[in-house]
Amino acid sequence: MNPAELPFDAETMLDGLRAWVECESPTYDPASVNRMMDIASRELVIGGARVERVAGRMGFGDCVRATFPHPTPNVPGILVMGHLDTVHPVGTLTKLPFRRDGSRAWGPGILDMKGGNYLALEAIRQLGRAKIDPLLPITVLLTSDEEVGSPSTRDLIEAEAARHRYVLVPEPARADGGVVTGRYAIARFDLEAVGRPSHAGARLADGRSAIREMARKLIEIEDMTTEDCTFSVGVIHGGQWVNCVSTTCTGEALSMAKRQEDLDHGVARMLTLSASSNDVQFKVTRGVTRPVWEPDSKVIALYETARGIARELGYEISSQSSGGGSDGNFTGAMGIATLDGLGVQGAGAHTLDEHIVVESLAYRGKLMAGLLATLA
Secondary structure: OEEEEOOOOOHHHHHHHHHHHHHOOOOHHHHHHHHHHHHHHHHHHOOOOOOEEEOOOOOHHHHHHHHEEOOOOOOOEEEEEEEEEEOOOOHHHOOOEEEOOOOEOOOHHHHHHHHHHHHHHHHHHHHOOOOOOOOEEEEEEEOOOOOOOOOOOOOHHHHOEEEEEEEEEEOOOOOOOOOEEEEEEEEEEEEEEEEEEOOOOOHHHEEOOHHHHHHHHHHHHHHOOOOOEEEEEEEEEEOOOOOOOOEEEEEEEEEEEHHHHHHHHHHHHHHHHHHHOOOOOEEEEEEEOOOOOOOHHHHHHHHHHHHHHHHHHHOOOOOEEEEEOOOHHHHHHOOOOOEEEEOOOOEEEOOOOOEEOOOOHHHHHHHHHHHHHHHH
16 A cells, blocks of 8 residues: 555645634633534544543543444554643634644644644545555544643553554654654642731731742742753742732642653652741642653554655654653553654644644645554
């Protein structure tokens, strides 16, 4: 099977992708995520899949598991794994509307990772239209909470992946069009500072500001960053009235390392942080963690297969380990042959400049189709 001969059309794909992008689906809005799952489920069913809806939990949206007909459905096959939640709140379309300008298209979640999920579905549809039977059965798993570390879906992901020989993750391609064969370890932390309330005008000296304490700890945390392990505080909430000394302030921090031992050391440092004085309190609680995923021989062999298909299509793909976790951390750490970064090319993920290179929908779709058809 020559994937180059499949009639992928980037313009047609972009037209179909638009409905996905314009269905805003931020992680913390389960009803919106579920509307996106409805759209994807319908297209999967039309594409020939048997779709199962997995109810969300912990306040997150549902997930979708789709299986396609195959002569040997019970043998370990290929799991295509992606998420349909995004970081963009409802209303982002007013600031970042779906639009096309030359070779690029913009929209919330178009790069991370609705474009990749859509091209994977199109790859499966193209194989069906061409009556090309994959050597292995294909399952698609679409999840709802990846952008916050997959706290409610990790067990589902790992259970499903354990039944498969390969995992393909259409997260965005690297800047050079390369794919991902490993990911850094990541830990999240919840932060809480507690002060002493007082009237900020009449009795300022009597109070102890929780916001001030959080500001101190923010600098201390980020100054812990080294080449081996990074620390950042990305969320802070504090105070209610400007004329009141703040009693509580909460935050969220992220730590990332290339090696698990460096992350473990970083976690230990975070958990030993304490208040700067006896007048205030400061607490760090460990949140969700993504294990380090380091490439083994199975991952390298899978990458070489993809590289060969890309060469048939007329281009090269590099491989790299990457920061910015994905659900591939889980499956790669399990020792399952995993290839990540198979989605569209673009830039600006998680920003108001999020965009894709339109033509990559087609040639990355062909790469995905080649892998789905030939992996054995």
